[in-house]
Amino acid sequence: MQIKSIIVDDEKHGRENLAGLLESHCPEVILVGLANSVKSAIQLIKNEKPQLVFLDIEMPGENGFQLLEHFADINFEVIFVTAYDNYAIKAIRFSAADYILKPINFNELKTAVEKVTKRIQKKEENRQIRELNRNILQPDNPRIGLPTNDRIEFVEVKKIVHCKGESNYTHIYLHEKKHLLVAKTLVEFEDLLKEYSFVRTHKSHLVNLKHVVAYSKTDGGTLELSNSDKIFISRRRKDEVLQMLKTSIA
Amino acid sequence: MQIIIVVLLSILTILIIGLLLWKWRVRRQFRKEEQKRRLRELELTAIRSQMNPHFLFNSLNSVQNLVQQNKGREAHLYLSDFAGLIRKVLNNSEKEEVSLAEELELIRQYLNLEKLRFDFEFEVLVDETIDAHNTQVPSLLLQPFVENAIVHGLQNKRGEKHLKIDVMKKDAFVLITITDNGIGRKAAKEIQQQKNGKGTKLMKERLNILQQKQGEKYKLTTTDLEEGTLVEIVLPEEK
Known part of the structure; x- marks a missing residue:
């Protein structure tokens, strides 16, 4: 299976490093574009319709979370990529969304890509991202993602x-x-x-x-x-x- | 008249007792605050010693050496351990205690990095009856003892170097042993004129305060072996 993907990261080294690791460790991932800001990423997603977006969170201007707010329906998978930000990592873990940490460990990258590939094959909806969006927009009554046997349940805290x-x-x-x-x-x-x-x-x-x-x-x-x-x-x-x-x- | 004196005396006695009680409570509160403050200080020192520049830059130097030798895969993995270790120390810095599983993971990453510098073998064994994810230990508990074993025991040794960490159940307690086959404390002292074992002394003090605070007994002993040194740490059961 081939997965059409893009990388969004404001730092050149970040994009190149991830692209290189994907090439040598995840041959199923086909990169169709790189973006260095949320603005250019929106255009790229509209044009290329990728199945998977590697999304850095801390970027000047709009951040990675804000990118998602530009899409009414998110019909692509997201793997967040982040160096260190407790707030962002917490929000991601809360919704049980997929993420990897910089510096990237290729084993963790492989695991995250495998998980996403399974969801794409089964044509499952990526509910984590929708819930993440919801939690960020309505912080008063958050729902937490609980991965059980074969699915993720979302429960009000x-x-x-x-x-x-x-x-x-x-x-x-x-x-x-x-x-x-x-x-x-x-x-x-x-x-x-x-x-x-x-x-x-x-x-x-x-x-x-x-x-x-x-x-x-x-x-x-x-x-x-x-x-x-x-x-x-x-x-x-x-x-x-x-x-x-x-x-x-x- | 007599009644008035008796009443006055009783009031005076009550006042004095009240004052003493109040003083005693203030002093107890003060001691508790003092304990808390010292504990915080010791935790910060533990973090600082884990983040000591000598260790950090020498680790980076080892990774650079791997890059130099074109060992890309190894460099990648060591860098991951390095990042993981720093991340954990940063994240755990606000916590008084962490799970035994987290502490052992941190120690494994630390050992992986030190192994690159000093070239020794190590193993970490945990008895399967211990639920390491649900056993709490003071954060950075093992690091000073492991560092001592490596820097003072193994570094100066020739031949086969080995370090072993065992986590076992002993009655209701958890017993952690750190065994090295290094040169031993006496020889280490002769080589190294400078003070050693500062980290372990501070950890001892931390365990003492925790013991007073929690009313549960921690035990720490160091034994000289025929070859090497053995450190035993006994953790109380959480009641």
């Missing part, structure tokens, strides 16, 4: 009651007793969710404080949640959890 880590998987407990098993570590969820009033109460528990209905002192401290699950607070985290609970109620 406020509906997550708590998460439980088990090896490199995480159990996500939603209200109404719904439950998902996701192939990501608890640490990743802690990173993404801590700004939405989630707190680690124990080495393997992450709790949404908005769902706490009661705190009891039994067994050194337990939180009762809206789905009537009871979560244990470890001794070393007790002060911090209670402090956060106080501020979240206030």
Whole structure:
């Protein structure tokens, strides 16, 4: 299979390096153009109709995310390419979109291209990008992308009651007793969710404080949640959890 | 009259007790703040020592050497490890603790880079009963001990050089051992006149403060082996 692609990056070395790596490691990727700004990329996408866009995020003028806002329907795949920007990487991970980091590791590049190729073959819609756009435009009620067995579920963050880590998987407990098993570590969820009033109460528990209905002192401290699950607070985290609970109620 | 004196005395006693209690609380609060501040300081020192210029530029130099020898693939992989290590140190710098899995990944990348400089073998073994993603450890816990083993133990040795990290379960605790077959602490001290083991001393202090704060016991011992050195770190179970 051949994948018609373009690279968008304001830096010449960035474009050349990625083009070179694609040539030697991803022969299925056929480059039909390079763009050095969002403006030139829009024209290039309209003319060439690529299936895949390698998109740098930090660029002078409009950034990579803003490029997407120019298209009502995004009918191409996107692999974000970024050096270091916590805000942008967080937004991408939140929506479970595909990205690679600079300096590029060819193994990571190959994995990302394989994932996208599968979606193109199955003619699946790239919902991650749509959700990413939505989250950026409506930051008050974000939806998080949860990759389960064979698909990605998008769930409103406020509906997550708590998460439980088990090896490199995480159990996500939603209200109404719904439950998902996701192939990501608890640490990743802690990173993404801590700004939405989630707190680690124990080495393997992450709790949404908005769902706490009661705190009891039994067994050194337990939180009762809206789905009537009871979560244990470890001794070393007790002060911090209670402090956060106080501020979240206030 | 007597009643008035008794009442006055009682009020005075209550006032004094109140004052003492208040003073005690303020002092406790102060000590807690002091502990927090020192912990933060030690974390920053740990980051700074990981980011020490000597290590950074010598690593880049090793990568340059690979480019010089036209070993493009190796250079690419080492550069990825280098970037990964710096990224992790930057990301973890705001965290007091990280998962054991993250810490071991960072150490693997660190070892890959140091291996390029000093040419030794290493292995990292984790007991399969340990859930490394859901075990928390102080950030950059292992690095100072591993650095000591390499720079003081293995660097000056001839012949086969080996470093091994074992993570095991010991009752309810996690035991991490770092074993090298280097020249040992005594010989290292003779070669290196300068102070060594500053990083490990600071880590010891950090573990001590954590122990006071959490009320859980950390243990750290260093043993001289017939050949090389053994460091044992025991982490308390999170209760």
